[in-house]
Amino acid sequence: MTESENRDYNEFIKGIWRDNPVFVQVLGMCPMLAVTNSAINAIAMGGATLFVLVGSSFLVAAFKKWIPKQVRISCFIIIIATFVTIADYTLLALVPVVHKELGAFIPLIVANCMILGRQEAFASKNTVRLAVMDALGMSTGFVIALFTLGAVREILGAGSLFGIDLFGAAWEPWVIMILPPGGFLTLGLILLVFNWMTQRKQMFMEKVAEAQRSDS
Amino acid sequence: MKQRDPELLLQHAPFLRQGMTTPTAMGDVLIALTPATLAGLWYFGISAVLVIGASIAGAVLTEIAFIGTERRGESLLDGSGLLTGLLLGLTLPPGLPMWMAFLGGVIALGLGKVIWGGLGNNLFNPALVGRAFLLATFPIAMTTWTTPDEAFWTFRATNFDIPFTYTEVDGITAATPLGLMKFEQQVMPLSNLFMGSTSGSLGETSGLLLILGGIYLYIRRDLDWRVPVSILLTVLVFSATLGLFDSERFPTPLFSVFSGGLLLGAIYMATDPVTSPTTPTGTWIFGIGIGLLVVLIRVFGGMPEGVMYAILLMNAATPLIDRFTQPRVFGHMRGDND
Amino acid sequence: MTEIITSDKPAADQDPHPARLIVTLALAGLISGVAIVGIFEATFTTIAENKARELRAAVFKVLPGVSQMQKLAYLDGQVVPLPPDASPEKTIYAGYGEGGKFIGYAIPGEGPGFQDTIKLLYGYKPADRKVVGMEILESRETPGLGDKIYKDAVFVGNFADLPIDPVIEVVKKGRRDSDNQVDAITGATISSRAVVRIINETNVIWLDKLPATGSEPVMPAGSDEVAHD
Known part of the structure; x- marks a missing residue:
């Protein structure tokens, strides 16, 4: 692997685990809590966000030299809003049922701070290639987080996954899981597990380091 | 640097100690709840044992599982988990599947107490957290009330539903007095409410026994009398005021006090020392707030009963109330902050 | 410039x-x-x-049996096929069977539910003075409870053959003793009542505006469009 490929890989992979936009940065909470009541909604939302983020990062990185810093935020927002509108109309035309479920949350992608954050913190300072890798990694991390939440909530709240019945008619759905409180509960518990795992890993690494020190 | 059992015990004043500790206080509450629990058993038979047993098991097992080897393990012996389980059990309908009651106990302890850092740190009453979760999660099972007049050994089939399933009951359900009032404009005779022979959750049926337990707690000084008194007075006065406008539509003051979970909530849940204010003024505000909310939710809200949400909402306001009602330190001027 | x-000066701080x-x-x-x-x-x-x-x-x-439809509006004191240039606030739909035979009206209605506005469409046959079908178009009722107003086939079935006189009533499940009554959904009384109330209120708005039986607007031959949206 050459050095530049290695760099690409690093920018991509960091968004999935180490800097995951949801589990680590705790960004994009509005769509995270609002539209994850089923796996399919979560995937659609994640897909729309991926499209917007990758598109915006590409354009911002490509035009960064021509955007004066005084109006950069306005320019980013114009670019993001354009992609959001395109995503909105495309979803409405192709999958009207999903669009109806997601409702106002598609236009609200424009206010997702993860997207503006990536433009300001990364795309406007890096090459097109790295910006796109970063955007791909971040939005994949976002999709994974949305899907995890959506799947847990749909399985418990409706006894199904992607609309396919998992447990038969006798299953008593946990109604709270598809209501807003269920989003908060599930997200809180997932963050708990995530932090616990990170902590365990850190403690393990420290132990290994100590053992190596005492060996030498 | 945890140091336990120090050889030299250093203490500051006061050196005179009262015998009251967490375990004795919890024990007193358990004793005070015994008559009402027995009444639940009397009216609902074996189902009461199953539901309350399952919720206690859920609460206590969760406490054991989470608290583990930490120093906080001591709180297992103080009976607070047992009490949480019992209080939760008393707010559940008799026909609830045992697995739901068990899950409620797990949530009450896990989300209501352990996650906040154990007894004394929780913002909300754990038993009510468990009940709120169950009500939002299984709305049908939690509002299906069976009649109390079956023989003691009649098993309610839904108690034995396999975990994660529920069979809906048709026909043999009976609305609670508050449900009847709200949806069918029928008023239950007061004597039934007082003695407890109405449908409802396990512990909210007999007003008489709940009040007796409250008096016992007051005599044992485990309970701040201001809380139940302010809640009940507010409900009485507010209901009477509403009654002046339209006595047909609004329930009578006494009906309001004796129906539903008001007595159970006012005497045993709102008085939880952890989640209620510490200052006398604050306690009055807290009680009046609960009373107002109960009547508002019952009369103008979509649900027939509102005691649980009223208490949880005022629990959330407790830190704020405490902050605004701190007494002036002796020797300081009014408005003198430090 | x-x-x-x-x-x-250096470009950076300029x-x-x-x-x-x-x-x-x-x-x-x-x-x-x-x-x-x-x-x-x-x-x-x-x-x-x-x-x-x-x-x-x-x-x-x-509207079972319908194969063609057209949009109607209440203009100048009568219900007429919607002219191309008009955009009235409230419209209804007339449904026709094979050969352009008039069957009934599909009337949209909306009103407050338990959580949010419920929007629905119901089929009405003026000849029988009956509601013959009901479909919820939009609602945010509680999943598992209130959403039974469209997920519960038994509840929706209540509206398949429902006389509207004097008014439609909601009764507790199992207490139905008259044709114009609807069985409420157990645990979702408020949502059930909301649906019936919306239909009753919409009836009040439309029924006396509809043309007399036999003189309904005729389906224009050859067109089968929901024109002029």
Whole structure:
């Protein structure tokens, strides 16, 4: 692997685990809590966000030299809003049922701070290639987080996954899981597990380091 | 640097100690709840044992599982988990599947107490957290009330539903007095409410026994009398005021006090020392707030009963109330902050 | 202009001329506008078709036996086929069977539910004075409880053959003793009542405006469009 490929890989992979936009940065909470009541909604939302983020990062990185810093935020927002509108109309035309479920949350992608954050913190300072890798990694991390939440909530709240019945008619759905409180509960518990795992890993690494020190 | 059992015990004043500790206080509450629990058993038979047993098991097992080897393990012996389980059990309908009651106990302890850092740190009453979760999660099972007049050994089939399933009951359900009032404009005779022979959750049926337990707690000084008194007075006065406008539509003051979970909530849940204010003024505000909310939710809200949400909402306001009602330190001027 | 100024000092700590900022923003806005108009034009037909198809499906569902429909509006004191240039607030749909035979009206109604506004469409046969079908178009009722107003086939079935006189009533499940009554959903009394109340209220608005039986608007031959949206 050459050095530049290695760099690409690093920018991509960091968004999935180490800097995951949801589990680590705790960004994009509005769509995270609002539209994850089923796996399919979560995937659609994640897909729309991926499209917007990758598109915006590409354009911002490509035009960064021509955007004066005084109006950069306005320019980013114009670019993001354009992609959001395109995503909105495309979803409405192709999958009207999903669009109806997601409702106002598609236009609200424009206010997702993860997207503006990536433009300001990364795309406007890096090459097109790295910006796109970063955007791909971040939005994949976002999709994974949305899907995890959506799947847990749909399985418990409706006894199904992607609309396919998992447990038969006798299953008593946990109604709270598809209501807003269920989003908060599930997200809180997932963050708990995530932090616990990170902590365990850190403690393990420290132990290994100590053992190596005492060996030498 | 945890140091336990120090050889030299250093203490500051006061050196005179009262015998009251967490375990004795919890024990007193358990004793005070015994008559009402027995009444639940009397009216609902074996189902009461199953539901309350399952919720206690859920609460206590969760406490054991989470608290583990930490120093906080001591709180297992103080009976607070047992009490949480019992209080939760008393707010559940008799026909609830045992697995739901068990899950409620797990949530009450896990989300209501352990996650906040154990007894004394929780913002909300754990038993009510468990009940709120169950009500939002299984709305049908939690509002299906069976009649109390079956023989003691009649098993309610839904108690034995396999975990994660529920069979809906048709026909043999009976609305609670508050449900009847709200949806069918029928008023239950007061004597039934007082003695407890109405449908409802396990512990909210007999007003008489709940009040007796409250008096016992007051005599044992485990309970701040201001809380139940302010809640009940507010409900009485507010209901009477509403009654002046339209006595047909609004329930009578006494009906309001004796129906539903008001007595159970006012005497045993709102008085939880952890989640209620510490200052006398604050306690009055807290009680009046609960009373107002109960009547508002019952009369103008979509649900027939509102005691649980009223208490949880005022629990959330407790830190704020405490902050605004701190007494002036002796020797300081009014408005003198430090 | 810009170049003269920037040549004096290092570019980094120098403000660009305001004109440059305006031009950049204007350009960005222009490109964005073109892109949005493009996507709107590209998807417009599909979106309109989807909407029309959804509406047709709903109308055909609440009026069994219907194969053609047209939009009606209340104009100048009578219910007439919607003229192309008018855009009244409230419209209803007339459904026709094979050969253009009039069957009934599909009437949209809306009102407050337990959580949010419920929008529904119901089929009404003036000849029998009966509701013959009901479809919820939009609602945010509690999943598992209130959403049974469209998920529970038994509840929806209540509206398949329901006389509207004197008014439709809601009764507790199992207590039905008259044709104009609807069984409420256990645990979702408020949502059930909301649906019935919406239908009753919409009836009050429309029923005395509808033309007498036998003189309903005629389906224009050859057209089968939900025209002029």
